[in-house]
Amino acid sequence: MDQLVKEALEGEFRVNMHDADSIRRGLISYMVRVVGHDPRSAGTRQWFMALAHMIKGILSERGMGTSRAQYGQDTRRIYYLSMEFLTGRRLMKHLVDFGLTDTVREALESLGQDLDTVAEEEPDPALGNGGLGRLAACFLDSMATHQYPGHGYGIRYEFGMFSQTIEDGQQVEHPDNWLRRGNPWEFVRHSVAYPVRFHGRIVCFRDEQGRERCEWVDTQDINAVASDLKITGYDSPIISNLRLWTARATNDFDLRFFNEGNYIEAVKDKTTSETLSKVLYPMDSTVLGQELRLKQEYFFVSASLQDIIARYLRVHSDMSTLHKKIAIQLNDTHPALAVPEMMRLLVDVHGLDWDKAWHVTRETFCYTNHTLLPEALETWPIGMLEHVLPRHLEIIYLINHDHLQQVRFRFPGEMDVLRRMSLVDEETQRIRMAHLAIVGSKRVNGVAALHTRLLREKVFPEFDEMYPGKFVNVTNGVTQRRWLLQCNPELGALISQAIGEAWKTDLMALRDLEPMAEDAAFRERFNAIKLANKERLGAHIAGQTGLVVDPASMFDVQVKRIHEYKRQLLNVLHVVHRYVLLREGRVTAPVPRTVIIGGKAAPGYYLAKQIIRLINDVALTINNDRSVSDLLKVVFLPNYNVSSAEITIPGANLSEQISTAGTEASGTGNMKFALNGALTIGTLDGANIEIKEEVGDDNIFIFGLTTEQVMETKRRGYNPWRVIEGNPDLKRVVDMITSGFFNPQQVNRYHAIGETLFERGDQYMVLADFAAYVEAQNRVDELFQDPDAWARKAILNVARMGTFSSDRSIHTYARDIWGVEPMDLTATL
Known part of the structure; x- marks a missing residue:
């Protein structure tokens, strides 16, 4: 080691990243000169930091080249605004994208280090929670891979949503302090900071041309400071940028209060201001929590738009042509305040007249809707907007006035339509953010065929009629680079050996894999890889929970945000039913099954938190019952995140996608599981429908009411009591849960679950779909007993996932929504 250190420090600092010996010397050099640690005593954390900083140098060089090319070509740019970017760990992703995994592994081994162990030192970035953030991360990957000029904007959450532990069966939230040891990947841009304003009052006057102008004065200001994360694409010269904002007080410290001995007051402004970027989705059960969330949304929107305009003004001077050079995608309604903020900036700051500004705004924004649930369509109280963002409320009123004039012309005399289409809900005195996003956008897209159809026909039918062609569909997708190549490298290698490597950037090439379903040797290797992945998942479960599971059992997995409509409760009902049958010997050929559930409930x-507790109570009983211990295990995986998903998804046999039909916009977990060779049991909801169309009816387990049947059942008057009285097995299961069988020390613990099923009318049709779900699970058991037949269907699922790549999604956005072409960087980089 001494000689290596000497040679590395005496040699040149530049590293040849395709030579293991050069990387080794470079690592030692970075260890000494950047990390500041002696290589002789360095641990895995120090080697991770040295490697990360070495890779960061490449990211910086390529990022600068990409930026120069974009400005040089004056290309139209895409800006993706999202409250979440669940990027996952960066190290292995960058190595895969650069094709350096094997070389770096060799270099580390020569230094006595293991790459996988070193990579474990990286925490998961707590920049999101669920599918919204994972989708945004996939889209940035695809834009970089296919050389679209795309950039992301979000918030640099200091603590994310929360870190979940399970204590006494219950979810307990802790701060997710993912930044406690720093983030080697970020570039903090102290010079890039923008004031974000709140409260204050509006002063209007006539300018020298006689036009009315308004100024927002006496505001309370917070600085938004930029940090950049570089986003690589697979085998691509382009580097995209994810810019995240941190809230900083305009006055960090009041010396006057400090000198008077009032130390708390001295830092009050700093503490209050900087809460904006502390936590993802602050709890909004209080007025203060709601106001904090509103401020958080505006904070990131205002900073992002100021930055986007500043970028534009580097090479352009005419603000009236802004829309010709940029497109801004609003990922859900969280960034919808961008519409009035853009109008404020164009009119109040840059002096455009209202009509021109409104034309630019509507041609710039596009909006992705992610929900069909009325309660999930964001609204804000008028009084709160008036207090926090008075100028924006005025602008929204002006937008609404012009909008309603058009509505009256299109639907004369139809007052109900006027009320439904208004941006203002007069009954509740709230502003409808989805309406605002629709009116202020050029295109509105749903994220699955069914979802888009329901948006047009059921949720926003008048908007669809008034703006023909505005609503389009872009079915979600996932990036095969992270969700197959990186997380399941053995399967990725097997696929490449069989059909070549084109699938890595063109997932439709997986179709060539179909004949391999009939190849016995391929099936054997496929099954061996699945078993190895299950063993890895089993080790992960043991490490997280202490529970030992059998990799030979069927791994039945449902991992996603805990929510009533996603119906983890239906899964639990089936588990209890299965438990009863096994205990009573009513199963003739029992299939050993490990049921794995994971996800967070909003605080x-x-x-949702009661459902988590129920899962754990049921697991405690079943896992300690020796009469079923070889046949049924139940696992709740705590703190489910991207890193956990990268282990869980490749190890699954069965993918649970069981939301009530007509409630899930799309889903992307369903795609990831199928891509990794799991079979889906699911309803005809979201993208399940399109997955069924691709893989074929025989290769998926579909059950339950359709969307139309759900609506018709509710219209006729759905009675959950009648369902349960007609199904003795279901009645017994529900009685066991609500009477305290799984929690005898507190028999009324799940009164709220019984109440939601009966007094509240079983809104998500859990009881209505139970019998069909059990029947589908019986078909699952039957097929699993034939490993060869199961493998054929699993391979066909993999082979037919081509359309569910985020690459296809991004190509569709680029062609049908943004109007952009890939860049040609070969001559520049």
């Missing part, structure tokens, strides 16, 4: 979502 203020009481019923």
Whole structure:
């Protein structure tokens, strides 16, 4: 080691990243000169930091080249605004994208280090929670891979949503302090900071041309400071940028209060201001929590738009042509305040007249809707907007006035339509953010065929009629680079050996894999890889929970945000039913099964947290019952995140996608599981429908009411009591849960679950779909007993996932929504 250190420090600092010996010397050099640690005593954390900083140098060089090319070609740019970017760990992703995994592994081994162990030192970035953030991360990957000029904007959450532990069966939230040891990947841009304003009052006057102008004065200001994360694409010269904002007080410290001995007051402004970027989705069960969330949304929107305009003004001077050079995608309604903020900036700051500004705004924005649930369509109280963002409320009123004039012309005399289409809900005195996003955007897209159809026909039918062609569909997708190549490298290698490597950037090439379903040797290797992945998942479960599971059993997995409509409760009902049958010997050929459930419940979502507790109570009983211990295990995986998903998804046999038909916009977990060779049991909801069309009816387990049947059942008057009285097995299961069988020390613990099923009318049709779900699970058991037949269907699922790549999604956005072409960087980089 001494000689290596000497040679590395005496040699040149530049590293040849395709030579293991050069990388080794470079690592030692970075260890000494950047990390500041002696290589002789360095641990895995120090080697991770040295490697990360070495890779960061490449990211910086290529990022600068990309930026120069974009400005030089004056290309139209895409800006993706999202409250979440669940990027996952960066190290292995960058190595895969650069094709350096094997070389770096060799270099580390020569230094006595293991790459996988070193990579474990990286924490998961707590920049999101669920599918919204994972989708945004996939889209940035695809834009970089296919050389689209795309950039992301979000918030640099200091603590994310929360870190979840399970204590006494219950979810307990802790701060997710992912930044406690720093983030080697970020570039903090102290010079890139923008003031974000709140409260204050509006002063209007006539300028020298006689036009009315308004100024927002006496505001309370917070600085938004930029940090950049570089986003690589697979085998691509382009580097995209994810810019994240941190809230900083305009006055960090009041010396006057400090000198008077009032130390708390001295830092009050700093503490209050900087809460904006502390936590993802602050709990909104209180007025203060709601106001904090509103401020958080505006904070990131205002900073992002100021930055986007500043970029534009580097090479352009005419603000009236802004829309010709940029497109801004609003990922859900969280960034919808961008519409009035853009109008404020164009009119109040840059002096455009209202009509021109409105034309630019509507041609710039596009909006992705992610929900069909009325309660999930974001609204804000008028009084709160008036207090926090008075100028924006005025602008929204002006937008609404012009909008309603058009509505009256299109639907004369139809007052109900006027009320439904208004941006203002007069009954509740709230502003409808989805309406605002629709009116202020050029295109509105749903994220699955069914979802888009329901948006047009059921949720926003008048908007669809008034703006023909505005609503389009772009089915979600996932990036095969992270969700197959990186997380399941053995399967990726097997696929490449069989059909070549084109699938890595063109997932439709997987179709060539179909004949391999009939190849016995391929099936054998496929099954061996699945078993190895299950063993890895089993080790992960043991490490997280202490529970030992059998990799030979069927791994039945449902991992996603805990919510009533996603119906983890239906899964639990089936588990209890299965438990009863096994205990009573009513199963003739039992299939050993390990049921794995994971996900977080929002801190203020009481019923979701009760469902988590029920899962754990049921697991405690079943896992300690020796009469079924070889046939049924139940696992709740705590703190489910991207890193956990990268282990869980490749190890699954069965993918649970069981939301009530007509409630899930799309889903992307369903795609990831199928891509990794799991079979889906699911309803005809979201992208399940399109997955069924691709893989074929025989290769998926579909059950339950359709969307139309759900609506018709509710219209006729759905009675959950009648369902349960007609199904003795279901009645017994529900009685066991609600009477305290799994929690005898507190028999009324799950009163709220019984209440939601009966007094509240079983809104998500859990009981209505139970019998069909059990029947589908019986078909799952039957097929699993024939490993060869199961493998054929699993391979066909993999082979037919081509359309569910985020690459296809991004190509569709680029062609049908943004109007952009890939860049040609070969001559520049």
